[in-house]
Amino acid sequence: MRHRFSLPLLAAGLSLTGGAALAGPIFTNENxxxxxxxxxxxxxxxSVDDGAATxxxxxxxxxxxxxxxxxYEQAFANGTELxxxxxxxxxxxxxxxxxxxxxxxxxxxxxxxxxxRKIDLRLRSDYGSVFVGQGSMASDGAGQVDxxxxxxxxxxxxxxITGRIQLRDDQGALTGIPFSDAYASYDGGRYGRxxxxxxxxxxxxxxxxxxxxxxxxxxxxDIWDVALRYEGDIGPLxxxxxxxxxxxxxxxxxxxxxxxxxxxxxxxSGVTVTAAMGNRDTDGSFSYAKxxxxxxxxxxxxxALAVDYxxxxxxxxxxxxxRSESDAWGVGLVQTVEDWDLETYLGYRIYGFEDNxxxxxxxxxxxxxxxxxRF
Numbered sequence: 001m002r003h004r005f006s007l008p009l010l011a012a013g014l015s016l017t018g019g020a021a022l023a024g025p026i027f028t029n030e031n032x033x034x035x036x037x038x039x040x041x042x043x044x045x046x047s048v049d050d051g052a053a054t055x056x057x058x059x060x061x062x063x064x065x066x067x068x069x070x071x072y073e074q075a076f077a078n079g080t081e082l083x084x085x086x087x088x089x090x091x092x093x094x095x096x097x098x099x100x101x102x103x104x105x106x107x108x109x110x111x112x113x114x115x116x117r118k119i120d121l122r123l124r125s126d127y128g129s130v131f132v133g134q135g136s137m138a139s140d141g142a143g144q145v146d147x148x149x150x151x152x153x154x155x156x157x158x159x160x161i162t163g164r165i166q167l168r169d170d171q172g173a174l175t176g177i178p179f180s181d182a183y184a185s186y187d188g189g190r191y192g193r194x195x196x197x198x199x200x201x202x203x204x205x206x207x208x209x210x211x212x213x214x215x216x217x218x219x220x221x222d223i224w225d226v227a228l229r230y231e232g233d234i235g236p237l238x239x240x241x242x243x244x245x246x247x248x249x250x251x252x253x254x255x256x257x258x259x260x261x262x263x264x265x266x267x268x269s270g271v272t273v274t275a276a277m278g279n280r281d282t283d284g285s286f287s288y289a290k291x292x293x294x295x296x297x298x299x300x301x302x303x304a305l306a307v308d309y310x311x312x313x314x315x316x317x318x319x320x321x322x323r324s325e326s327d328a329w330g331v332g333l334v335q336t337v338e339d340w341d342l343e344t345y346l347g348y349r350i351y352g353f354e355d356n357x358x359x360x361x362x363x364x365x366x367x368x369x370x371x372x373x374r375f
Contacts, residue, residue, distance in 0.1 A: 220250060
């Protein structure tokens with residue numbers, strides 16, 4: 001039996017206050033409350049060779065988009081803490097939105113209500129944390145644990161950078177298959193929700209949430225999910241892992257159920273290893289592996305290097321195909337400039353796709369060069 005609930009007042013509040021943000025120093029009150037603002041800008045030059053043509057543009061890197069926000073925290077004598085977080089993306093044109101059909105045609109900035117990331121109230125106590133509002137579902141990030149330091153260039157969500165680019169066939173024609181379908185990965189998201197998270201038990205936390213898509217127009221989607229996480233040190237290793245399950249229910253489309261997991265380890269020497277996998281009952285499955293190194297080679301800040309590999313099975317089945325294989329190899333370099341709160345980066349990736357339809361697809365490659373400045 002399907003259970004529904006509505007959040008009309010919350011949705012109205014989001015639309016009225018979604019643009020609110022401030023940046024500046026930390027302000028405190030005599031009762032221990034704190035308010036501070038923050039943000040980041042993350043422009044990147046993206047160039048994609050789809051096998052027949054090159055598509056290039058200066059965009060906002062979807063892997064960590066430009067945003068502003070503020071936090072309010074109030075601690076109480078009994079150890080309880082109340083916090084409130086508002087955060088919105090700035091609405092710059094994104095790397096994931098670039099395609100062969102819109103190169104140079106998109107507005108540089110087009111803020112919409114769906115750019116709101118968080119309007120989130122949290123109450124934390126010895127019994128755990130309760131979250132209410134627009135924000136992360138229980139499983140958000142459980143499939144993307146990554147200690148490599150190269151998320152800006154290459155991580156499990158391959159299509160953050162090239163999501164709307166289309167595959168080309170061997171005749172040079174666009175196939176209508178976007179990379180977001182051919183190289184999909186699964187993870188939780190951000191919605192209007194109620195979420196509970198347990199206290200930390202030896203590095204383990206569990207969480208559950210139920211929510212709705214309250215930002216997209218004409219959306220009618222109910223979502224619930226659960227997740228289990230771990231983070232801790234074992235000898236010289238820093239270990240992080242996540243396991244998530246999310247169920248999406250829409251009246252006019254089949255229900256969708258995702259299960260996904262990820263883990264990452266960082267050795268004291270700077271070596272990092274990351275892995276992830278996931279399955280969707282209405283689509284295919286994927287696996288992912290990454291090897292990296294973080295070192296202090298330059299006096300300006302840490303250098304992070306990583307190579308990764310993505311493999312998808314039975315993604316983007318079209319034209320009568322019943323099987324498909326997706327492969328993507330990537331390498332990334334991120335250089336931190338500590339005094340400027342800056343990260344510069346360069347990434348390269350190659351893509352291959354094949355299925356058992358009559359169509360043959362061309363290989364593709366992408367280069368991304370950018371910088372993220374945090375304030």
